[in-house]
Amino acid sequence: MTDVEVGLKQRRKAAVIGVAGAAFAAAALAAVSAAHGAVGPITGTSPLAPPLGACLGPQCPGLWPPPHNGDFAGRDAAINIYAGTDFSATGRAAEAEGKIVVLGDFTVDKTGGGIFNAAVVGVGSRVPPPDGSDFVTVGGNVTVRPTNRLEVGGVDSKGPAYGNLVYGGTATGTISVVPSGQAIQRPGAADQYSDLRGYIEDRSQCAATAPATGTVSVSPSAVTFTGDGTSPLQVFDVPGDIGGASTVGIEFNNIPAGATVLVNMTGTAPVINTYTGTGLPGDQTTELRPRLMWNFPNAASATIRGGAQFQGSILGGNPAGTLSIQTPGQNGRVYVAGGLVLTNSSAGSEIHAYPFDGVLPECGTSPTSSSSTSEPTTSPTSPTNSPTTSPTTTAPSSSPSTTPSSSSTTPTTAAPTLPTTPSGTQPSFSTRPAGRGLAATGSSLAPALGLAAAALSAGAAVLAFTSRKRGKHV
Structure with missing residues (x-):
């Protein structure tokens, strides 16, 4: 199989997983929107509604491993980090794993500069979001201060984990997105998550x-x-x-x-x-x-x-x-x-992706709004508005043994079109090899549900149609 064929195969697989992930998120967000209202007396207990709480998607690991730096243990379409206003990485902050949603601004301003890894980390559960999905969604601006670098995505020994950085305002500073992920300016980027x-x-x-x-x-x-x-x-x-x-x-x-x-x-x-x-x-x-x-x-x-x-x-x-x-x-x-x-002032601070599978008190609610949420999309069209200031995008220094193809050849099988950059062009990157280019991970690790179920069935059917081999990571 040629490099071009390998790349196209990877993109088709990512598109399928992205469609399934969009189905999970759309059903989950609709359920959350309908349920939101004023808090009343406790009526029982329930899990957090997806896309919060438990792992989502057909690639959830059966057993979540302890923090490690090996191959990816699975994929999780649920949100791991949600900030209703701003998210700032300062001091010696190093990494934030899993799907990230920020309604306000996302700022990387580390003491002394350096790399901040988002969505995929060097040491963690090693369960990133599905390929081709929006790894990081920011409603406002993405600001990476001078001498800092934001990296979205990563690799293991089998290849890359890639997704999009989507933002509603501007993006400034040095931003590196593992291909075929994109940095995309999209007005109202986080609106579907506001509820x-x-x-x-x-x-x-x-x-x-x-x-x-x-x-x-x-x-x-x-x-x-x-x-x-x-x-x-x-x-x-x-x-x-x-x-x-x-x-x-x-x-x-x-x-x-x-x-x-x-x-x-x-x-x-x-x-x-x-x-x-x-x-x-x-x-x-x-x-x-x-x-x-x-x-x-x-x-x-x-x-x-x-x-x-x-x-x-x-x-x-x-x-x-x-x-x-x-x-x-x-x-x-x-x-x-x-x-x-x-x-953190002395060692790298990290957030690792692990699910919450428990239940919490549920209170009676009085819905105050019938507003609906828009369906998240993992394959947006090219945005019409470019950011005021474009980020400086750097390519990692070397490539792993398996990389996405940079060919513009269109696959013969039907698949969603990959998103483009704000300039309307498909970027060309090289991925970093496994274990390289990641921020310092700090101290040793041993220091002293109906709509979602329907979406799961739909996603599983799509996956079965593609005859993807069981247990193989994309």
Whole structure:
């Protein structure tokens, strides 16, 4: 098979996965839009509605690996990071894994400059979004400060993981997108995700009203959460800090198997400062992670710091608040109605993609709007408006053994047309080899659902039609 044929085959596969991913997102966003309303009394529990929470798509891994730098373990079409206002990577921030949605501006302004990896990272779960989808969606401007570089996408030993950086405003600075992904200026880029902001606020506020089922005890060296041993939803209230000015351990006791653990940090400026969490097997918080949620319903400013690979997902319900993640690693979903800052003064800070498979309190709602959301698209046409200032796009220094073809030959089989750049031309890039060109990953990893189901069926049918080999990554 020639290089051109290999490249075309990869693009056809990516187009199929992109169509399936769009179906998941469209059904999920419609469901969220219909459900959003004022928070009422608790009526039961439910998972977070897709595209939040659990992994989405036919390539979800059966077993999520600990943070590693090997081959991709699967693909996930769900959102891993959502910021209702702005997202800033400052200090020694290094990487943010998974699908990223920012309603406001996305800024990379690292101390001393350097690379910031988005969607695909050097060390993480290594479960990126599906090829050809929108890896990073920004409603406002993308600003990469001088001496910094933003890289979207990556590779493993089998080839690239590529997707789009889509933004509604301008893009300035040095931006590198792994081919065949594109940097695309699209007015209203994040509009289809705007209703998620209210949904996150509602679920966070509702969760905060759940009565505690367990107790919290504090010692100079540890904070211990003791459950009731029976409830499927274990709820704990923390009105102050965990650790605060000092770094402490975190322990959980009497948590029944399979239970969701909800920790409500109810203060207006809470701090979690801990050394607990490695992400490795045998670690208690690693085992709890898929069903562990840290909820900040009222915080104007919330901070998570310490030397840990912090385990569990995060929900921030204050649209005027800001969450600052300062740990070497955050392993779990990050969904905030307000702003997000990823920073660290001494070591690389990272967000790793891991799903939230638990349930949260569900409150009665009174829908306030019948507005619909537009369907996300993974294969947009060329935008009509160019950004005011075009980003400087750099190609990584060398190519892996398998690269997408740069040929403009059109495949004979029907497939969605790949997006073009704001200038209307198809760019030519070379991909970086596996394990090269990624930002420093910081400290060692061991420091002290009906609509979605219908979309899944549709995606599976499309995939079956293509006769893709089982278990093979695209």
